[in-house]
Amino acid sequence: MSNKRRDLLKAGAGVAAAATLPMIWVKDAHAQWNNAPEKGAKLRVLRWSRFVQGDIDQYMKNVAAFSKKYGIEVRVDNESWEDVRPKAAVAANTGAGPDIILGTNDDANLYPEKLLDVTDLANYLGKKYGGWYDAGAAYLRPNGKNWIGIPLGAAGSMMVYRESQVKAAGFDSFPKDTDGFLKMMKALAAKNTPGGFALGHATGDANTWCHWVVWAFGGKMVDKSGKVVIDSPETIKALEYSKELYGTFAPGTLSWLDPSNNKAFLDGQISVTNNGISIYYAAKTSKDPKINALAADINHAVYPAGPGGSNAAFHLFLNQMIFKYTKYPKAAKEFLRFMMEEEQFGPWMQASIGYVAHPLAAYAKNPIWTSDPKHLPYRDAVKELRPAGYDGKLGYASAGALADFIMVDMVAEAASGSKTPKEAAERAQKRAERYYKV
Amino acid sequence: MNSSSFFDNKNTLGLLFLVPAGVLLLLFLTYPLGLGTWLGFTDAKIGRTGEWIGIENFQFLIGDSVARLSLFNTLFYTVVASVLKFGLGLWLALLLNHHLPFKSFIRAVVLLPFIVPTALSAIAFWWIYDSQFSVVSWTLTKMGLIHRYIDFLGDPWLARLSTIAANVWRGVPFVAISLLAGLQTISPSLYEASSIDGATPWQQFWHVTLPMLTPIIAVVMTFSVLFTFTDFQLIYVLTRGGPLNATHLMATLSFQRGIPGGALGEGAALATLMVPFLLAAILFSYFGLQRRAWQQGGSDK
Numbered sequence: 001m002s003n004k005r006r007d008l009l010k011a012g013a014g015v016a017a018a019a020t021l022p023m024i025w026v027k028d029a030h031a032q033w034n035n036a037p038e039k040g041a042k043l044r045v046l047r048w049s050r051f052v053q054g055d056i057d058q059y060m061k062n063v064a065a066f067s068k069k070y071g072i073e074v075r076v077d078n079e080s081w082e083d084v085r086p087k088a089a090v091a092a093n094t095g096a097g098p099d100i101i102l103g104t105n106d107d108a109n110l111y112p113e114k115l116l117d118v119t120d121l122a123n124y125l126g127k128k129y130g131g132w133y134d135a136g137a138a139y140l141r142p143n144g145k146n147w148i149g150i151p152l153g154a155a156g157s158m159m160v161y162r163e164s165q166v167k168a169a170g171f172d173s174f175p176k177d178t179d180g181f182l183k184m185m186k187a188l189a190a191k192n193t194p195g196g197f198a199l200g201h202a203t204g205d206a207n208t209w210c211h212w213v214v215w216a217f218g219g220k221m222v223d224k225s226g227k228v229v230i231d232s233p234e235t236i237k238a239l240e241y242s243k244e245l246y247g248t249f250a251p252g253t254l255s256w257l258d259p260s261n262n263k264a265f266l267d268g269q270i271s272v273t274n275n276g277i278s279i280y281y282a283a284k285t286s287k288d289p290k291i292n293a294l295a296a297d298i299n300h301a302v303y304p305a306g307p308g309g310s311n312a313a314f315h316l317f318l319n320q321m322i323f324k325y326t327k328y329p330k331a332a333k334e335f336l337r338f339m340m341e342e343e344q345f346g347p348w349m350q351a352s353i354g355y356v357a358h359p360l361a362a363y364a365k366n367p368i369w370t371s372d373p374k375h376l377p378y379r380d381a382v383k384e385l386r387p388a389g390y391d392g393k394l395g396y397a398s399a400g401a402l403a404d405f406i407m408v409d410m411v412a413e414a415a416s417g418s419k420t421p422k423e424a425a426e427r428a429q430k431r432a433e434r435y436y437k438v
Numbered sequence: 439m440n441s442s443s444f445f446d447n448k449n450t451l452g453l454l455f456l457v458p459a460g461v462l463l464l465l466f467l468t469y470p471l472g473l474g475t476w477l478g479f480t481d482a483k484i485g486r487t488g489e490w491i492g493i494e495n496f497q498f499l500i501g502d503s504v505a506r507l508s509l510f511n512t513l514f515y516t517v518v519a520s521v522l523k524f525g526l527g528l529w530l531a532l533l534l535n536h537h538l539p540f541k542s543f544i545r546a547v548v549l550l551p552f553i554v555p556t557a558l559s560a561i562a563f564w565w566i567y568d569s570q571f572s573v574v575s576w577t578l579t580k581m582g583l584i585h586r587y588i589d590f591l592g593d594p595w596l597a598r599l600s601t602i603a604a605n606v607w608r609g610v611p612f613v614a615i616s617l618l619a620g621l622q623t624i625s626p627s628l629y630e631a632s633s634i635d636g637a638t639p640w641q642q643f644w645h646v647t648l649p650m651l652t653p654i655i656a657v658v659m660t661f662s663v664l665f666t667f668t669d670f671q672l673i674y675v676l677t678r679g680g681p682l683n684a685t686h687l688m689a690t691l692s693f694q695r696g697i698p699g700g701a702l703g704e705g706a707a708l709a710t711l712m713v714p715f716l717l718a719a720i721l722f723s724y725f726g727l728q729r730r731a732w733q734q735g736g737s738d739k
Contacts, residue, residue: 086697089484110700111485200591201678203698252569254681255591264570396483396700403699404504405680412682418594427503434498 031127033337041331043074046088047102048081048318051155051355052281058351062344069338072331081316082203091323099326100335105317105402106387108140108149109394115148116322121333122147125340130361135385139317139394150336151359152318155276156381157208159301162294165193165271174301178216181304182245188271189248195272196249196264198256199412201405204316205258209274209303210411211314211388213245214238216306221401221432222392228436230410231429238306239414239421246415254416266291274303276316277355277378284353300377302384312386318356357381397435406431475713477706484700495707504683505708508691513715514598515687516667519605523662524655526606527613532647534614535621545615552611560675563604567591567676591677594684601685604672609665613658620654621647660723664716688712 045063050056056078063074077098079087084103091097092111101107108115122141126132136151137144161174169187171180185195198205214220219235222228246253250270252260261273266282273279283295305311320339322332338344340360349358350368354375358364359382369379388407389398401407410428413419419427444450478495482488499505534545551559566574567590575587590600628646637645670689673679679686679694686694688708696705 082698089697089700092485093487110483114485200680203678250570251587252589252592254593255567255569255589255597255677257678257680260568260570267570269570400695400699400701403694409682412680416682418682431502431504434502 037331041328044098046098049078055352149321153356154315156378161272185248196270226392231425242415478710482702530614531617556671
């Protein structure tokens with residue numbers, strides 16, 4: 001159902017994009033780009049620190065190539081991804097700071113009027129590389145016309161599992177639906193090789209799987225008009241399911257923060273979890289032979305689909321914003337263009353073995369997704385991404401509700417049995433209504 | 439002539455010398471505090487200056503179950519941790535006041551937990567409390583005492599107590615060393631006089647040590663309560679306020695709402711709500727513990 005709607009939307013967006021493109025400039029399929037960076041420009045970039053080493057290594061190589069080609073000095077600062085948001089906020093508030101900030105999720109929707117309009121660049125890139133995926137537009141083209149940032153991609157969160165243990169539990173492949181998934185989790189727990197999913201305030205891991213499980217059963221935080229509808233029979237079903245699922249988890253998941261499942265998985269204590277490709281990357285590049293050997297047994301899968309057929313999931317969306325206060329808007333645009341072009345973006349994706357999935361359709365052909373079949377599930381992270389504020393508009397309310405862990409707390413309360421599913425849903429409804437001011 | 443007399447005036451000169459300190463205080467203390475309080479009365483969001491909305495934020499917070507839970511958590515955390523820190527700190531101070539071998543070395547070691555950056559010690563505690571890798575659970579399982587790892591940070595009440603334990607571990611040295619300094623200012627002649635009068639050690643403690651120590655206790659415990667009430671780092675590293683918001687303190691919730699959540703006004707209001715409690719703590723220690731008459735052996739009138 002939702003896939004159909006999605007396709008329709010995409011088709012609609014395609015038509016709209018074609019209609020608004022400046023046809024005068026584009027005579028053939030080749031997109032054109034005319035931009036002359038300011039003389040003597042200098043750029044400061046603030047980005048989240050790498051999750052995988054290959055990312056920053058190649059990123060800095062690309063930056064050096066840019067500096068060499070254009071003679072523009074670029075300083076890159078790294079901050080832990082959760083610290084970028086406050087820094088970016090300060091920059092937006094005070095009107096001073098880095099020219100470009102690589103942020104996450106709905107950052108750009110908190111201060112759209114402080115960001116440089118990059119519609120020309122987005123159109124150029126979109127035209128050249130087969131179009132932007134819907135999620136990119138949902139976050140960064142909030143009014144349907146103007147782009148307030150350039151999508152960088154998404155750190156896909158997928159099912160990470162131990163092939164041998166899943167097989168030993170009687171499953172030849174990773175289940176495609178929620179019923180099969182629950183059966184597998186039960187079988188794994190019975191074999192004393194349980195899975196585990198974070199239920200603490202793990203900004204990345206807990207938010208991603210908790211949104212998936214609610215969506216899989218048709219629940220959602222708000223409807224299109226921004227009315228909170230989380231307290232619904234669909235959500236209750238999802239919560240009852242979560243409760244059963246929780247019974248199969250390794251102990252302690254209520255306290256898990258983002259690094260917990262990585263550590264437990266690499267130590268061989270859990271057989272299934274949800275995560276970025278970083279666990280696999282860590283195992284592959286580990287100097288410890290025991291952990292290194294684990295890599296062969298690790299595989300990935302997309303989330304199982306719920307009764308309604310949806311396996312929509314939330315992933316950590318990554319954006320690139322240019323702030324209006326920059327003295328060198330053209331140089332900043334040029335920088336983003338350069339970094340997004342095939343020659344730079346392709347090697348960068350490869351160096352980080354696809355930790356960041358591409359936001360442009362043409363990059364699906366990048367060999368990183370096929371060179372190792374285990375990478376494949378992460379390929380469509382942006383294509384299939386559903387923003388956490390689904391099905392409403394993104395902005396303060398969605399960002400606030402997400403940061404307040406309303407969805408995670410609800411699932412954790414119901415799963416752990418500290419509240420009944422109904423109570424948990426009611427409480428989430430009340431908490432969310434405060435953000436979406438009824 | 440005029441100018442020299444201007445600078446010769448002691449009052450003018452005094453004021454002039456006060457200016458740098460005054461400017462620093464205004465700039466870095468009064469202004470942020472004022473701004474924070476003002477923000478609490480606006481609907482400021484990240485990237486957008488707010489408009490005055492009166493007490494709406496406060497009304498919102500009072501009706502908010504998570505904010506109320508955080509108030510309870512904060513009070514529980516502060517009271518339990520402060521009482522423990524005082525008891526253990528005083529005990530430690532009394533022990534250290536005796537003549538021990540390697541006295542100064544031991545005193546230096548006692549201070550260590552206080553010197554280590556909180557974030558660092560919190561990570562050590564994380565290792566102690568981890569649900570999969572807890573060194574405590576590991577030892578107990580190896581000894582065959584338990585069969586399942588203790589869910590230190592996963593069970594709401596256990597998580598509260600675990601974070602309190604970490605806070606106490608960190609806070610005791612400050613209390614102990616400060617009280618030790620206080621103990622050493624008490625004149626030995628008082629103890630001599632009381633033992634000539636036939637006082638038991640317990641009577642000495644009750645009638646000499648404690649009254650003489652109260653001014654220091656008042657200051658130390660005021661600081662200790664303030665630090666505990668506004669604790670942030672420890673919780674942020676250990677639990678992020680989880681599980682199920684059981685360890686969310688007002689400071690951590692204020693950050694979560696204000697910065698990652700973008701609701702600056704609400705975060706500021708929550709921080710402002712901490713002020714009355716802090717003021718109460720200060721007033722209590724100053725008026726409650728600074729009782730001169732009692733210190734001088736009389737009774738309160």
